[in-house]
Amino acid sequence: MSAFKALWVTENSEGGTTIEITERDSSALPAGEVLVQVSYSSLNYKDALSASGNKGVTRNYPHTPGIDAAGTVLESSVAEFNPGDEVICTGYDLGMNTCGGFAQQIRVPAAWLLKRPQGLSLREAMVLGTAGLTAALCVDKLEKAGVEPGQGPVLVTGATGGVGSVAVKLLAQLGYEVVAATGKEAEHELLLSLGASAVISRAELAANANKPMLKEQWAAAVDTVGGELLFNVVKSLKYGGSVACCGLTAGTNFNANVFPFILRGVNLLGVDSVELPLVVKASMWDKLSLQWKLDLSALVREVSLHELPAAIEQILAGQATGRTLVKLR
Structure with a gap:
């Protein structure tokens, strides 16, 4: 068991949501074969909907949004992943009804994870994200x-x-x-x-x-x-x-x-990127790491976990441009 920081969304008495940064324990995370120390996530429109209480995205609160995560394996009960492996997780139920990437740790099924392609760093993977x-x-x-x-x-x-x-x-x-x-x-x-x-x-x-x-x-x-x-x-x-x-x-x-x-x-x-078979995702990530590799530096702004609530408000107001990278380490 270990403590980590996470963005925590709760429903309030006014019918909206309250967002705070809180400390959680890995023992409170959902079941899954792999525990990951998250280095980076990214902010997507779906994340902002989850943070604002949209029940079409997230049914139950309190909750941690974040449909993207990239980091390092801490614990694994399956042979495919070992502690120290660098991995990417995008889509499936991450950040929707499973605690997501706006936290320093996630626990997920191994079937949701891909090993980081050699041509991309964890940061570059989350600049792309979903x-x-x-x-x-x-x-x-x-x-x-x-x-x-x-x-x-x-x-x-x-x-x-x-x-x-x-x-x-x-x-x-x-x-x-x-x-x-x-x-x-x-x-x-x-x-x-x-x-x-x-x-x-x-x-x-x-x-x-x-x-x-x-x-x-x-x-x-x-x-x-x-x-x-x-x-x-x-x-x-x-x-x-x-x-x-x-x-x-x-x-x-x-x-x-x-x-x-x-x-x-x-x-x-x-086009769907959420429930896409993992083998198809892997093929596309490989392509993005090689022949389709992009320099997206002009598009990226980096925020910390504490700066994330303001960025969520910005994307909901239609004021965001490009990509918002969330640094968690």
Whole structure:
């Protein structure tokens, strides 16, 4: 048994949540084969929802959010992992209903863990985190659907967010012409520095939502926001184009018709990084450590556990950009 610090979210009498930094003991952690000393985590929109009491993410409180964690094995009851091994854990139930990475220790099933790829440090892995993994999965899915550089512009919505910003950087590095869409005018220069060839406003992208079809513009798209904006993207794909859909910050529903699908043969591709088989995650992490390795230093801000509550408020207010790395060691 050992003591460690953790972010602790409790429900309060006003119907909201109270966030504090508290000391816990490893004996209070849930069952699992592997105990990990966490060095880094990262802040995602889902973490902020969990911290704000969203029952669609976390059913029971008190709770420690954090869907990402990277650190060193302290104890293991399985042969696959030994004390001292450096590991990554993203998705599954971590930080949702299992105490997550906003703590200096986690205990999880061995089936959730990957050994750190040689080409990434623990810090670099959490700079990517679930957001970077999701961005890579979106690009991979588009390429498997036949999208190649030179076919035309690729749109990225919600481009200043965690997934969007990594997607812009990755697509540009792979040779695609990237158009970034954002509602944050002040961040246009950042997006251009990441490799976007042009930046358009969210309002421009949302125009003419009442029309059944729009002018063909995009060879492909990565959509991180969902809602009505997503179907405007579908309606403006070029013939045979595809959009990888992975987010819902603009809403979970949209009004659709069949015209883009049956007249232009476009594809709406769903992307999940949570319940993905571990072997698929491992393959994508290997890719991100080698041929798809990115320099994301311009996107990262690092916070301590004590600075994390303010960062959570910022992401809930829509004011966060890029990636927020949480240092726990």
